Amino acid sequence: MSTNEKNSKTILEYISEWSRKHSLFVMAYGTGCGAIEIPSTMTSRYDAERFGIRGAATPRQADVLLITGYLATKTLKRVIRVYEQMQNPKYVIAFGSCTINGGMYYDSYNTINSLDRYIPVDVYINGCMPRPEAVISGFVKLQEEIAAGRCHKGEKYIENLEWYRANQKKIIKNWRMPDYNW
Amino acid sequence: MEDLGIKILGAILTTIMAFAVGMTYGGITRKLTARVQNRRGPTIWQNFIDLLKLQSKKSNIAHGFMGHMAPAWIIIAAITTLMFIPVLNGNLWFPNLTFHGDLIFLLYIMVFGSLGMALGAGQTGNPNSAIGVSRGLSQMVGFEIPFVLALVGLMVQYQTTSIKDLMEVQQQTGIWIMFSNPFSFLAAILASLGMFRYSPFDIVGAPAELASGPVSEFGGKYLGTMMSGGSIFAFIKLTLFVDLFMGGAGNGSDTGIWATLLGIVILLVKTFSLYMIPVFYGWVSPRYRTEQSIQYFYRWPLALGIISVIWAVVL
Numbered sequence: 001m002s003t004n005e006k007n008s009k010t011i012l013e014y015i016s017e018w019s020r021k022h023s024l025f026v027m028a029y030g031t032g033c034g035a036i037e038i039p040s041t042m043t044s045r046y047d048a049e050r051f052g053i054r055g056a057a058t059p060r061q062a063d064v065l066l067i068t069g070y071l072a073t074k075t076l077k078r079v080i081r082v083y084e085q086m087q088n089p090k091y092v093i094a095f096g097s098c099t100i101n102g103g104m105y106y107d108s109y110n111t112i113n114s115l116d117r118y119i120p121v122d123v124y125i126n127g128c129m130p131r132p133e134a135v136i137s138g139f140v141k142l143q144e145e146i147a148a149g150r151c152h153k154g155e156k157y158i159e160n161l162e163w164y165r166a167n168q169k170k171i172i173k174n175w176r177m178p179d180y181n182w
Numbered sequence: 183m184e185d186l187g188i189k190i191l192g193a194i195l196t197t198i199m200a201f202a203v204g205m206t207y208g209g210i211t212r213k214l215t216a217r218v219q220n221r222r223g224p225t226i227w228q229n230f231i232d233l234l235k236l237q238s239k240k241s242n243i244a245h246g247f248m249g250h251m252a253p254a255w256i257i258i259a260a261i262t263t264l265m266f267i268p269v270l271n272g273n274l275w276f277p278n279l280t281f282h283g284d285l286i287f288l289l290y291i292m293v294f295g296s297l298g299m300a301l302g303a304g305q306t307g308n309p310n311s312a313i314g315v316s317r318g319l320s321q322m323v324g325f326e327i328p329f330v331l332a333l334v335g336l337m338v339q340y341q342t343t344s345i346k347d348l349m350e351v352q353q354q355t356g357i358w359i360m361f362s363n364p365f366s367f368l369a370a371i372l373a374s375l376g377m378f379r380y381s382p383f384d385i386v387g388a389p390a391e392l393a394s395g396p397v398s399e400f401g402g403k404y405l406g407t408m409m410s411g412g413s414i415f416a417f418i419k420l421t422l423f424v425d426l427f428m429g430g431a432g433n434g435s436d437t438g439i440w441a442t443l444l445g446i447v448i449l450l451v452k453t454f455s456l457y458m459i460p461v462f463y464g465w466v467s468p469r470y471r472t473e474q475s476i477q478y479f480y481r482w483p484l485a486l487g488i489i490s491v492i493w494a495v496v497l
Binding site for chain 2: 019023043050052057058060063086088089
């Protein structure tokens with residue numbers, strides 16, 4: 001966030017952060033078993049749309065990327081491409097213990113253990129799996145962070161790209177992607 | 183000179199009103215859809231919030247010149263078309279560039295925005311965009327024919343190609359064209375189901391199938407501009423239908439503030455009730471396939487369009 005000489009938000013920044021908070025387009029990309037919680041979060045019973053959360057079909061239109069559970073090394077490549085195609089400001093919500101320390105797949109040969117070594121994560125939701133209430137509380141937490149102006153992980157990712165790329169290339173041996181995807 | 187100034191102010195007012203009304207109708211539709219699905223739903227201003235968010239995205243990507251220009255093209259086409267639609271009947275505050283034959287001109291310029299979308303989507307190189315564009319153009323071949331037949335029916339019946347003349351006929355006789363030529367109205371309404379692209383005719387966007395089709399590579403301010411253009415287009419179509427079939431709104435002779443406000447309220451009531459037809463139809467319908475969608479328009483809508491022309495000739 002750029003600041004003026006009084007080190008306070010301008011009206012324009014206040015408005016744009018308010019609008020970002022109340023309009024979250026979620027990338028419809030389910031990576032693990034947690035994707036099954038998304039339909040019930042979106043439909044009649046829990047109705048995430050009342051918070052301004054709606055699905056976006058492509059990464060270009062999306063604001064939020066959900067990593068719903070374990071992330072296979074094969075999927076990681078696609079997740080990186082999707083994340084890099086999203087436009088700033090962009091946010092990542094990680095579901096469940098699998099994204100934090102590997103969860104029940106901690107010793108698996110083909111899942112990654114700690115997601116934030118590969119892409120920056122804004123909000124973790126714990127549980128295996130988190131219920132829709134927990135998912136919504138995670139979204140509300142993300143909204144609070146956005147309103148407070150603390151979510152700049154997209155820019156941080158570009159700044160620290162070398163570190164993230166080195167970690168990603170350790171996992172993805174056949175790196176046949178452009179080095180700069182956005 | 184003062185006259186010109188008032189006309190420019192009026193044009194700006196018309197554009198702002200079209201934008202605000204189109205966006206609000208979209209928001210009300212989202213709310214109503216949520217209530218029908220037993221959800222609480224977003225606020226009716228959600229579309230404005232989404233637009234603000236999209237416009238305040240920090241990075242925006244364009245794939246080449248046409249990809250950059252397409253949203254601008256769409257919004258320019260929308261505003262140009264809006265200038266030829268009589269919003270209120272002969273009101274000073276809503277001037278328009280009316281001329282004899284503007285109904286035929288409108289038929290051409292209304293597809294201009296879709297052309298811009300097709301060119302922009304073509305340059306992104308996304309296969310979903312290409313499929314979406316081809317579907318959209320196929321569907322347009324479907325609904326344009328009954329729509330044009332319906333309008334030809336009106337032109338033959340009243341021997342005019344001017345929207346203003348058609349409105350005046352309705353003002354003088356006191357009978358709306360939806361009653362004096364009901365077949366034309368029905369054909370046009372069925373064609374409008376395809377124009378608004380709600381279910382079952384949402385084959386162009388088709389989020390679950392085509393990843394939102396032509397707009398799949400557009401994000402941020404590009405998507406926001408396209409959304410604004412689409413909202414203005416929704417207002418244009420609705421106002422055109424009200425002008426042609428429901429006698430328009432507003433009293434031409436009186437341009438006082440209360441008469442203008444009353445005219446706007448009447449216009450909103452009429453356009454909203456027309457807008458609910460494709461929305462209601464969408465709630466109870468799943469999505470058609472492309473060929474089913476085209477065949478739909480080649481059955482009853484086409485037959486009603488032909489009947490409307492025969493009706494006009496016989497009368």
